[in-house]
């Protein structure tokens with residue numbers, strides 16, 4: 436799939452929202468990726484996940500891990516295609532943690548998957564969870580890289596869609612100046 440075809444898929448499914456958004460970073464933007472809207476269709480989750488699984492096909496991977504909630508569908512789909520174990524980390528008191536009996540053994544080779552990356556905060560945190568458990572992070576797969584490749588995880592990484600969304604400091608935001616109310620989308624903070 437070309438970048439334009441992928442972008443069209445996001446627009447068609449309502450996964451690329453336009454409006455006035457308050458981002459987790461505190462900045463404002465006129466665009467927001469609600470990745471779940473495209474991933475709710477298994478066919479599209481499969482096609483987008485394939486970009487990640489094809490890239491990592493020849494890597495030595497034992498396990499795929501994702502940060503909850505947004506990353507879970509991506510991790511599960513990529514793990515299914517690679518026929519590997521799929522686990523996720525979830526926030527307990529704000530900190531990403533392995534629960535539900537999930538564990539990573541010493542030397543386990545782990546691929547981290549996420550839906551949307553802006554600053555990479557959750558991915559870096561999951562990478563720490565893996566390392567602290569004695570595992571080895573072999574790569575990172577994302578559906579949308581909003582940093583347009585600027586976030587570097589220090590391991591092989593691939594994203595289905597690279598894009599740069601224009602963001603504004605609240606005091607400089609032209610949408611605020613027009614008096615349009617800002618909305619806070621997304622799922623971070625949910626448990």
Ligand code: ZN
Nearest residue numbers: 463608610611
């Ligand atoms: Zn604003």
